[in-house]
Amino acid sequence: MAPGAEVDRSLWQATAAPAPELPTLAESLRADCVIVGGGYTGLSTALHLAEAGASVVLLEAQAIAFGASGRNGGQVNPGLRLDPDDLVARFGAERADRIIAVSGGAPDFVFGLAKRLGIECDAVRPGWVLVAHSPATLAKLQRRGEQWVRRGVAMRALDADETAAMVGTRRYIGGLYDPRGGSVQPLSYARGLAQAATRAGARLFTHSPVTRLEKQGSDWIATTPRGSVAAPQVVIATNGYTDDLWPGLRQSILPVRTFQVATRPLGHNLERSILPGNHAVSDLRRLILYFRKDAHGRLIMGGRASSTQRGGARLFGFLTGVVQDMFPQLGRPEFEHAWSGTVALTPDFLPHIHEPAQGVLAALGYNGRGVAMASVAGKALADRVRGGRAEDLPLPVSDIRPIPFHGLRQPVLHLIMQYHRVMDWLGR
Ligand SMILES: Cc1cc2nc3c(=O)[nH]c(=O)nc-3n(C[C@H](O)[C@H](O)[C@H](O)COP(=O)(O)OP(=O)(O)OC[C@H]3O[C@@H](n4cnc5c(N)ncnc54)[C@H](O)[C@@H]3O)c2cc1C
Secondary structure: OOOOOOOOOOHHHHHOOOOOOOOOOOOEEEOOEEEEOOOHHHHHHHHHHHHOOOOEEEEOOOOOOOOHHHOOOOEEOOOOOOOHHHHHHHHOHHHHHHHHHHHHOHHHHHHHHHHHHOOOOOOEOOOEEEEEOOHHHHHHHHHHHHHHHHOOOOOEEEOHHHHHHHHOOOOOOEEEEEOOOEEOOHHHHHHHHHHHHHHOOOEEEOOOOOOEEEEEOOEEEEEEOOEEEEEOEEEEOOHHHOOOOOOOOHHHOEEEEEEEEEEEEOOHHHHHHOOOOOOEEEEOOOOOEEEEEOOOOEEEEEEEEEOOOOOHHHHHHHHHHHHHHHOHHHOOOOEEEEEEEEEEEOOOOOOEEEEEEOOEEEEEOOOOOHHHHHHHHHHHHHHHHOOOOHHHOOOOEOOOOOOOOHHHHHHHHHHHHHHHHHHHHHOO
């Protein structure tokens, strides 16, 4: 298949557990809470609220996990983009310790949830390997490793030989092993959450975009083209697909499209030379690359970003070139799937939680690290909806801050990416 020819049919769609059959909203309903968005954030909120006995309606504009939750790399990684010491500098020791504990433990949460709910999603947990292509990146990884080791995590520095043995390429000068990471079939995981939420009593609707949210008395009314839901509490869980439903929310994140390709199953011999331990890998150059194998031994390579809907074929071509360069043992690899999805970046590299009005919560901006964190955030939002303390949320509640000159983000992002490309090339 020519990469880029079939961008909407991802590897995950081709191999996932069947989609739950869900209706489109065509009536007026009442609930304790209405959730906008059917990715991990919304599904985890719905599940945990329903399990606690609340009446919940979830409205998804397209299909369950249509957004990033059905398109991502499936890496269940711990931590946030900021390292622990950076979090302490930013939030002070006490608050930072809680953020570090919650984000560091987020993979435990996901693997525990999948096990408890019996979700079949090819969950494996051999650890996460972060690799460095330059001395500057290796130094950064060393600092990160030291900070987590100080906090009791059994991270381990990898030299060039160990890295080559674990990854199957000599392109890296070293790395860092983090035992907490693993991977899932991301769409199967999302569909499993949807099924579990439905079993627990949540009412989920697909092809039901919320087009208006307005206050009437003590209720919020979420209106879709053919129906509406009245509820005193609303959770907005739309991440990189955020529209103009709530003033300023779309402008508070940078939506960036990222790309993945997957080969055919590699076969026994190649599987033993490429990622023999099935680790998930992140290459921490400025324009990040991430790769792993799926349960059938296909190599999946992701990375490169675009701020527009254009340029797909070129970026898929770039990724196929990366695979050929990194793993020459593949010869001329054949690619079965190529697809993309949108992540939400934030200027401070942290997820944001907002409470812009009474009864309204929003969580978004996972900066490409949401498989674990969005699942955790959903549970925390459910606790907050049920009257939990704002201080117990994974991150402090912040005001919605539209990014200045958001309308100019495409040319600005393009320039920033060109700059990072040069810095990667220079090994800075
Ligand atoms: C290509 C790619 C690779 C990634 N790889 C990884 C990875 O390996 N590891 C990792 O941790 N993270 C990864 N991420 C990030 C991760 O997938 C996201 O952080 C996470 O899925 C966010 O979940 P969410 O539920 O908040 O948002 P989403 O899954 O994006 O869901 C938002 C949903 O809201 C819906 N919506 C929007 N507006 C409305 C409306 N008005 N009414 C109703 N519904 C609406 C959308 O249709 C969408 O389904 C990746 C992301 C992408 C795109």
